[in-house]
Amino acid sequence: MNPHARHLRGITLAAVVLLSLGLALGFLWAPEDSTGFIQKIFYLHVPLAIVSLCGFVLGGVFGALYLRTGDRIWDMRSYCAIHMALIFSVGGIITGSIWAKADWGHWWLWSEPTLVSYFIVILMFCTYQPLRFSIEDPERQSRYAAVFSIVAGAFVPLNFLAVSLATAFVHPRVLNLEGGNIPGKMKVAFYTALVGYALLYTALMKFEMLTKTTRIETRRMQRLLLGDDDVRPAGRSAAPVA
């Protein structure tokens, strides 16, 4: 069995259940705070942001494992982790911008270090695919992408540190070291949604890896059966090809 298909059904079901439960709890059961209904976007924005940042770092960890082992499966994992985190982060920054507009009256606030550093991290990871795309040799592509993912993964916390020192501090702290100052019901809903999003991320990442490896396998079999000449060469891609 394809290693990416393992536990896929269970993870998918758990993601659907926990995500629906978390959002239902957040929207229907947890109390509103002083800002009213718009505060509910908290259950979308914060988990998306946290999961995407963890996904970027995870991509770096997988990249390091690729360099250590040389096993191409880690390259695939690193690519899909970063790809999926990038998609989540776009969702995160859009919901964040909506929340900022509703709460502070501006779509964009330069005085808000978390928003600014998040944006810089996204800019950094937007260069991952162009980098992969511009290296033709697949082995070198994987190796260079792994180096990039490690450097960029370490960049995530450093950048947050630097930017937060450079600006005054207005972001609502929902997750500080003491567990935040939010009411218990909100906390339950939030953590359920967070786990739901993390599972959604895992499930989507596994689906992507499964699709990509299946396509690679199919092409390999086509070449085996039809001969190299009859199979159209794959288009250039930033994704791992073997």
Next chain:
Amino acid sequence: MRAAWAILRKDLRLEMRTFETVPAMALFSLTTFVIFHFGLNQDQLKGQLAAGVLTVTLLFAALLGINRLFVAEREQGGFDGFLLAPVDRSSMLLAKASALFIYMVVLELICVPAFGLLAAPPRFGSALPYVALLLVLVDLAFAVIGALVSAIAVQTRARDLIGPIIGLPLLLPALIGVARGLGPAFSAHGSQAPSGKWLLILALYDVVNALIAYAVFDFLLED
């Protein structure tokens, strides 16, 4: 260490004979000052504005140097020769980062006095020690990150593009530090000393990136 020294000497000798990189960087930054003068339409720049102009100019000049850093190795087979030699691969990183650091220092020796002349920030003379301190720290960041990014970019098809787009976000924390640190140095009143946290951020960023670059650089030279 000896290998790094040999490569560094080779690079510096090449630069002395061809004058390819540093004069281009210097000319580029002088022209940028002129453009800023007309763009901002101010005879004298002070405070954070002066710091921003100097930082951006140095950044773009540094990008020119970063783009050129490994081109000779790639085009004239220097990589193959280096890989055949029984030396530690990190010496290439050390040599290239040192070369870039030296280029940046030489560039700043030309371009900071020119900045003082053209932008005329207030109390420029007394700010010089702080400026020098901040610039040395940011030059280390340029050197380490530049050497790493350049080694990645030189093997890609669009190396002139990939270098800057990876390098810019990666350099951002250092640039924030130097720009904010330079602001008070060019201000008309108050203390000119940069706040300790910018020096700390810059130094920390240099050290962490140097360690990361040292850890991953070998993988860029494998073949």
